[in-house]
Amino acid sequence: MNVEQFKPLTVYTIYIASTPDKVWEALTSAEFSRMYFFGNTVEVEPRLGGAFIVRTPDGALHISGEVLAYDPPRRLSVTFNVNWPELIEKLGPTLVTYEIEQVGEATRLTMSEGHDRPLSDDILEGGRQGWPAILSGLKSVLETGKPLVVQMGPPRRMLDALKAMGIKTP
Numbered sequence: 001m002n003v004e005q006f007k008p009l010t011v012y013t014i015y016i017a018s019t020p021d022k023v024w025e026a027l028t029s030a031e032f033s034r035m036y037f038f039g040n041t042v043e044v045e046p047r048l049g050g051a052f053i054v055r056t057p058d059g060a061l062h063i064s065g066e067v068l069a070y071d072p073p074r075r076l077s078v079t080f081n082v083n084w085p086e087l088i089e090k091l092g093p094t095l096v097t098y099e100i101e102q103v104g105e106a107t108r109l110t111m112s113e114g115h116d117r118p119l120s121d122d123i124l125e126g127g128r129q130g131w132p133a134i135l136s137g138l139k140s141v142l143e144t145g146k147p148l149v150v151q152m153g154p155p156r157r158m159l160d161a162l163k164a165m166g167i168k169t170p
Helices: 020-028 030-036 085-091 121-144 156-164
Strands: 007-016 041-044 051-055 061-071 075-079 094-103 106-115
Touching: 007 121, 020 030, 020 041, 020 075, 020 094, 020 106, 020 121, 030 041, 030 121, 061 094, 106 121, 121 156
Parallel strands: none
Antiparallel strands: 007 106, 041 051, 051 061, 061 075, 075 094, 094 106
8 A cells, every 4th residue: 555645634633641652552452442432442453564443332343454654652554444345445545643742741642534535525524523532532531531421423414425425324
């Protein structure tokens, strides 16, 4: 896969009162991720080419991908493909990259979501609503030990855009 063809369409940067090692653990640990990722668990095979998996609270496969960059505790880059074959077929793969950097007594976490083709703002709305909630939850867990409770579903305009493309939606 040529990662150079992926253009970051969504980028978020947050500052967390924690260490890079703890942020890395939160991003790559099933136990941590369950607390901030809507009950989903992240599984990362710790090597280049390793598996990246997100499972729903009942253990079903939700997202699968491959580890493209693995440099603890500085950089993790993975393909991020929702287990929805029609979606991947029409929208292509997604590249998610986390960059972690110590800045004084805090850690800066920059997350980018890239795609290998242009996508409409309506399609991107799912990530643009979901990522801030996920990253805010991660920050809350690391700083307070408590998860942030955010109730949300897929944005209506994203679902309408997918339907218009002929992709069946829930």
